[in-house]
Amino acid sequence: MSFWQSLTRPIIGMAPMDGVTDATFRHTVAMHGKPDVSFTEFTHVHDVCRGPEFLLDSLIYHEAERPIVAQLYGKEPDLFYQAAHAVCELGFDGLDINMGCPSRSVASSGSGAGLIRTPDVAHEIMRAARQGIADWASGQTLEGAGLKPGRVEAIQRMNEQRQDARTLVRQTIPLSVKTRLGYDVVVIDQWIEHLLMEQPAVISLHGRTLQQMYRGEADWNAIARAAKIVRGSGTLLFGNGDVHSYHDVVRRVRDTGVDGVLVGRAALGAPWFFRQKEEARLVLQQHRSEEGPEPWLPTLDDRFEVLLDHARRFEAACGQGQFRRMRKHLGWYCKGFPHAASLRASMFRVSSIADLERVLADFRIHSASLTEVSDQMQLEPLISAEPSPAL
Numbered sequence: 271m272s273f274w275q276s277l278t279r280p281i282i283g284m285a286p287m288d289g290v291t292d293a294t295f296r297h298t299v300a301m302h303g304k305p306d307v308s309f310t311e312f313t314h315v316h317d318v319c320r321g322p323e324f325l326l327d328s329l330i331y332h333e334a335e336r337p338i339v340a341q342l343y344g345k346e347p348d349l350f351y352q353a354a355h356a357v358c359e360l361g362f363d364g365l366d367i368n369m370g371c372p373s374r375s376v377a378s379s380g381s382g383a384g385l386i387r388t389p390d391v392a393h394e395i396m397r398a399a400r401q402g403i404a405d406w407a408s409g410q411t412l413e414g415a416g417l418k419p420g421r422v423e424a425i426q427r428m429n430e431q432r433q434d435a436r437t438l439v440r441q442t443i444p445l446s447v448k449t450r451l452g453y454d455v456v457v458i459d460q461w462i463e464h465l466l467m468e469q470p471a472v473i474s475l476h477g478r479t480l481q482q483m484y485r486g487e488a489d490w491n492a493i494a495r496a497a498k499i500v501r502g503s504g505t506l507l508f509g510n511g512d513v514h515s516y517h518d519v520v521r522r523v524r525d526t527g528v529d530g531v532l533v534g535r536a537a538l539g540a541p542w543f544f545r546q547k548e549e550a551r552l553v554l555q556q557h558r559s560e561e562g563p564e565p566w567l568p569t570l571d572d573r574f575e576v577l578l579d580h581a582r583r584f585e586a587a588c589g590q591g592q593f594r595r596m597r598k599h600l601g602w603y604c605k606g607f608p609h610a611a612s613l614r615a616s617m618f619r620v621s622s623i624a625d626l627e628r629v630l631a632d633f634r635i636h637s638a639s640l641t642e643v644s645d646q647m648q649l650e651p652l653i654s655a656e657p658s659p660a661l
């Protein structure tokens with residue numbers, strides 16, 4: 271039985287987001303409201319097998335994130351075979367193949383969502399990845415699979431550097447796929463049939479075509495159709511796209527019968543998003559009529575504490591020289607409270623934890639005085655609305 275089968279349904283996972291759901295963000299999420307499953311950012315199979323070593327950074331993870339699934343993309347079956355060995359050797363719980371990335375550079379070369387137009391290649395790479403997993407589980411070494419000694423050493427170093435790394439057991443890990451409804455038109459009925467031939471453990475379906483990119487609304491009717499086709503096949507179907515809240519989680523699961531949902535952008539600047547997953551599950555399991563839990567909103571102090579925790583984790587992992595990469599996250603934390611926009615603007619100038627602490631301390635002082643001023647401004651019209659005693 272794969273780990274997927276042991277998770278309680280509906281499974282509520284965090285969607286992979288390149289440049290966002292890196293190891294430090296996922297670790298922060300795991301500490302403040304763990305999703306049922308997380309995925310790494312996508313990594314090209316060529317980079318896993320032969321690219322410069324720093325490109326393996328996207329496969330760093332922390333034990334606290336388990337179950338954690340490595341997502342790969344590409345189109346060469348041989349590289350999927352080798353990369354599957356690397357993913358197994360790194361101790362991941364699963365391997366996911368990206369068949370949904372719409373970016374021009376990825377899809378036009380035939381990878382990502384480009385695979386929807388070449389089902390034969392999609393079949394081949396799924397088989398190659400599965401064979402790689404099976405051969406690794408049967409004892410094949412990474413060198414035996416064709417990886418160079420330098421790459422094998424790099425992978426061993428990553429395992430040594432992972433805190434509390436669990437002992438590696440040579441067993442097969444499940445293969446899954448994340449995809450879209452089609453390339454330029456919705457072809458999900460035929461596409462799902464293709465994918466099912468390879469019996470992936472999970473198909474995660476973003477309810478848009480490649481051509482839509484992120485425009486318009488995710489089509490959950492098409493996701494419902496896919497869920498119906500998949501039912502009884504042994505494969506799980508996850509819906510994805512525009513899930514902003516637990517009301518959305520409950521509504522989508524109820525209306526479509528999906529086995530789970532993946533949440534992406536709603537977790538930006540909100541690593542606590544997943545803390546309400548059990549409450550939502552209870553509403554569904556007990557067939558209660560309510561819409562699901564209201565959003566949990568942290569106090570300003572809690573928000574700043576999580577933000578600092580995330581930033582410290584980032585600086586410890588990547589060094590101060592990289593701190594500017596943290597700025598977008600800092601900006602995302604600044605929403606939904608008075609004067610958030612002014613704090614957000616300051617966040618785009620911070621270059622270290624020390625800067626960040628200073629900005630937060632200044633904000634506390636200034637926001638208190640700004641609140642006083644705006645309270646007065648609200649009172650002023652009332653005062654001036656009174657007839658002047660001079661008239």
Ligand SMILES: Cc1cc2nc3c(=O)[nH]c(=O)nc-3n(C[C@H](O)[C@H](O)[C@H](O)COP(=O)(O)O)c2cc1C
Binds near residue numbers: 476
């Ligand atoms: C910045 C960004 C990066 C993404 N990177 C990936 C990726 O590496 N792999 C993948 O399968 N999907 C990727 N996606 C797509 C998301 O996983 C998800 O399908 C999409 O955002 C829709 O879900 P949402 O509405 O909950 O955000 C990315 C999305 C965004 C916004």
